Amino acid sequence: MLKLHRIEMFRRTCREVTRLVLEGEDRRLGWVDRAAIRLHLMICDACPRFAKQVKLMRQAIGQWRQYRDAE
């Protein structure tokens, strides 16, 4: 019973994980949220691709900023 309860605590839908991944771009998430994301990304096919897209956008924006301000 206790075990099941613990797992429930980390269960998130794709929609919730998407929101958390995006929030992680703007603030440091708590450990429960971070653990929940990691667990979800292990069992989901779609969300890891979303997380990679977010990472690509972050890198691209960083490079764009330098390109824009200096060139």
Added chain:
Amino acid sequence: MMIDFAPQVEALRPQLLRFARSQLRNDAWAEDAVSDTLLAALEKPQSFSGNSQLKTWLVGILKHKVVDQLRRHSREATVLTTDDGEDLDESLFLPDGHWREAPQDWGDPEAACGRREFFEVLEACMEHLPPTQGRVFMMREWLELDTDEICKELTITATNLWVLLHRARLRLRECLQSSWFNERRA
């Protein structure tokens, strides 16, 4: 050097104006921010060390002047249009929280990043964000303000800001998908 300075500064005006417009989404505020920038530059040319590029120096001043404008017009700058209020979540997810359509693999970052054409698409996508989403997103990503500073300058709550940034990032993703990644595949 002093004789060359004014025309050189003046030559960069169109570019500064474009940057100010994309951040402020209001022509009058953008004009003011750029005028303030040029005045500050011409008044204190000695503060330009010559070590950095003139443009980099001017953009640095512009970023401060743009924040001044946002602060001054914070009420109007945070009015939500219909587009600002629209939630993409509804169209992306089923009621049970699963993706309607799984996100695509965008491939290797190096393949897209670092290319001028990609930056142009990225910039166009940012400029197409609804005005208030665009303002807060650019404050975060171009002015590099942290979220507390943005809330303070615009006098909005953290919750409002999260919602706006969330919507902006989802929209940007949609735009890159349709304007870059789908195009490239076609």
